[in-house]
Amino acid sequence: MxxxxxxxxxxxxxxxxxxxxxxxxxxxxxxxxxxxxxxxxxxxxxxxxxxxxxxxxxxxxxxxxxxxxxxxxxxxxxTRLAPPPPIELVQMLADRKVTPISVGRSIIATWRPHETAVMNAIEELGLEMQIIFNKGAVMVLPANxxxxxxxxxxxxxxxxxxxxxxxxxxxxxxxxxxxxxxxxxxxxxxxxxxxxxxxxxxxxxxxxxxxxxxxxxxxxxxxxLPLTKRAILAGVSLEGEEIYIEPSDIILIIGNSGCGKSSYITLLTERMAERGFEFCVVDPEGDYLGLDHAVTIGGLADPPATEEALRLLLQANIDVVVNTLALNHDDRRHMFMDLVPAVKKLQRSSGRPHWFVVDEAHQFLPPHDPGNRAAPRLAAGAILVTVDPARLAPAALAEASTVIAMGSSAGRLLQDLADILKIPGPAHAPQTQGTDFLLWSPRTNRPPLVLKQEKPQQAHHRHRGKYATGDVGEWRSFYFRGPQLDINYQASNLAEFLHQSDEVDDEIWLHHLRSGDYSAWFRHVIRDDILAADAAQIERNESLSPLESRKRIRQPVTARYVIPAVYNGSASLPTAS
The missing domain is CATH 3.40.50.1000 (HAD superfamily/HAD-like)
Incomplete structure (x- = not known):
């Protein structure tokens, strides 16, 4: 229901x-x-x-x-929700022959045409009271x-x-x-x-x-309810038709890294908030730290508690981001296994949360769980976000009623999904341009729709927790070594990368620039194709000075990620290993 x-x-x-x-x-x-x-x-x-x-x-x-x-x-x-009627007001109305009059726990009631006498008495006594009409009845109550x-x-x-x-x-x-x-x-x-x-x-x-x-x-x-009131806008087709998704749907969003999935989720949460829908976002990579309209639990060092998330959801108009950066992958799956049935139970009793967003869903619902745990049945209004359907449990894929495919490989990803589910693929999948994306229902024979992607009102910064200031790991860090391999400066996140880029000399900087190392690290480790493409264009421009190329590499990084001021050359950081 x-x-x-x-x-x-x-x-x-x-x-x-x-x-x-x-x-x-x-x-x-x-x-x-x-x-x-x-x-x-x-x-x-x-x-x-x-x-x-x-x-x-x-x-x-x-x-x-x-x-x-x-x-x-x-x-x-x-349970009385308002103070008792002011005695002096009741007495004044009686003295002025306002009849009939009825006095309740908090209300004073009479009939037209006594509204003028009542208003004059309220004004003379300087009371903060209001008059409410109910056809012929005149009711006096405290403000609000x-x-x-x-x-x-x-x-x-x-x-x-x-x-x-x-x-x-x-x-x-x-x-x-x-x-x-x-x-x-x-x-x-x-x-x-x-x-x-x-x-x-x-x-x-x-x-x-x-x-x-x-x-x-x-x-x-x-x-x-009409569709426009019970759902949220997913996008507008090339023909100008508004397309909606409902809290009763299960949505799958797929697309290569850096294609705009997280920015789109941010836009959807804004539309949820506008309509009064409450949402819960499970955020393993720090994409939604500081998301408008929401309270974040968990962080870089503090693991989230399922009980805390549910407590917040039980409070009216509270949207929650559950950040799992502090948990290892196995603990994240354990937390998710506990959270899903708890959210479903809460939805059955309260209706909240109306939307349940799971970013990087493959971390919680892998094709083969090492603990041999079956994927839980999803909550209503679930939105699963992943880079590739092959990385998600088939049981979860089968629950999706609507699929949104983004990025340059959108059409291929839809066909890959159909192959996994052993259903006919989308007929005549159209090509997308720019930031447009495809919306397809696997349960129909209709071809996918091309929808225009809009930008959220709030600035979105990708993986601002993990990639901006977290730790990608020793083997995935960027190492400034130079042409002679005579140094070994490690950057385990983007903030440290920018700091190290200012510390190394021009010869070392240009060596990695001409080798295409920066764009390769952005693409394969940071998993940001847009940032990688910007860096590759800079790498190909041999006319840039070392100083200018540093500035141009820094610009797209700081535009897409939140980099604390401490990493902008104002503090001393460890540089060599």
Whole structure:
């Protein structure tokens, strides 16, 4: 299930003239039997509501007094979300003959045309109160207390994301709480302004409309929403068509190193955040340190804890990057094996995280796990990123409903994937140019689409942890040795490489430059084809002086990676081994 809860208003929505029909109660009970939660969101005071409707136990939580009070019928527990009404305001309204008037735990309620008298009293007393209208009713509450604030609090107690909640109402005071739901519905008798804003306008009124909504929700679930609201934009085709991917999909992104996969993931997380979708990114190489909208756990020296990731995900609107740089490859797989079922369990209960991104997925899901552990079934909304489908477990490849292929070898990678899965390859795979990429569904016979790649708003820096300041290992380090092999200056990352390039003399620098050693190291160790291509062009330009060639090599490195200032010649570093 995508939608895990239904929140409904009382008067004018499930009730007509204060009465809820047995058919409406039966429809709500049927929905609850599917495992979904039911919430009642009303402007009524609790005592009045309990007298009007004696079957409150069908609801998991009641949000009363227009968001000021929570009541759990199962435990009879009340939680006040706002302070009690100011005594001086109640007294002033009584003195000014504002009748009828009702005083609840936090709410003061009366009827039109007393709104002017109420507003004048609030102003004279200098109170921070608000007036909310509900057709003919006039409700007075503390500032920032409404049905939306109450619903958000109730959903937090249930551990359910608002995006995975359907809301239904009929009146002006329902605008706020419907706006915070993932799907909003208006019964046929709703005020025109509510119908205009709702995702779904029901054909029937009051309780019959709610019964209609229940049937649609059980039958269609996430399909209640249009594609543009339940999904995120993957890209735009050459013909201008917008193509979307959904949190119910499993996405595979493949492409050679340096082709823009991580930059594309950064763009997707921006679009997730814009829509309110929560995401979890598993980051083994430090690509997403400092990613906007997210909290990072783990780092160069600190291993992440699965429990910490889940704790953060349980907090509303928290996106998480799980960085595994401090773990060795075997420990990374162990962590991943624990994380996947935990994320799936969290999704079933709360809807979060809506997207689960696994960068360098071959590190966690290799074709042949040395521990003979079966690849776990992926969470909904999983996005697997890898350089080559042959490096990923076939079981994981088979789960992909959408494949995005990037880089110069995009067409070949799609065919390689088809060969691994033993299915027909994509017919007439078009050629891509520049940063364009291919989107293909292996489960259809449709040819791949060419989509235009856009840049994320935030600057993206590749592997800023591992390759910029980490350690690629003794055997993969760059060694400045010179033509006579009389020195041995080691650079175990890009920061040290830039520092060493300033330390060595011109003869040594030019020896490696003319030999094409810099572009080879960038391509085969740093695995950045774009950086390698830039370096190769500089290496071929024999007219450049040593000083100018150093500057030109430095420019693309610092443009694509975060290099700490300490490595820019201002500090002394170990240079020789």
């Amino acid at each position: 995508y939608f895990l809860a239904l929140a409904v208003d009382f008067d004018g929505t499930i009730a007509e003239h204060g009465y809820v029909t047995p058919a409406t109660v039966s429809a709500l009970e049927r929905l609850r039997q599917t495992g979904r939660k039911l919430l009642l969101v009303t402007g009524r005071e609790l005592n009045d509501l309990q007298h009007a409707f004696t079957q409150l136990e069908i609801f998991d939580v009641v949000i009363a007094e227009n968001g000021a009070l929570l009541f759990e019928p199962g435990t009879q527990e009340e 207390v409404n049905k939306a604030s109450g619903l958000r609090h109730a959903l937090a107690t249930l551990g359910i994301s608002p995006l995975n909640t359907v809301g239904a109402g009929d009146a002006e005071n329902d605008h706020a709480f419907l706006a915070c739901c993932g799907c909003s519905a208006a019964v046929a008798n709703a005020v025109p302004s509510l119908k205009k804003e709702a995702d779904l306008v029901l054909s029937k009124d009051h309780g019959d409309g709610i019964a209609e909504l229940v049937e649609k929700l059980i039958r269609d679930d996430r399909l209640l």
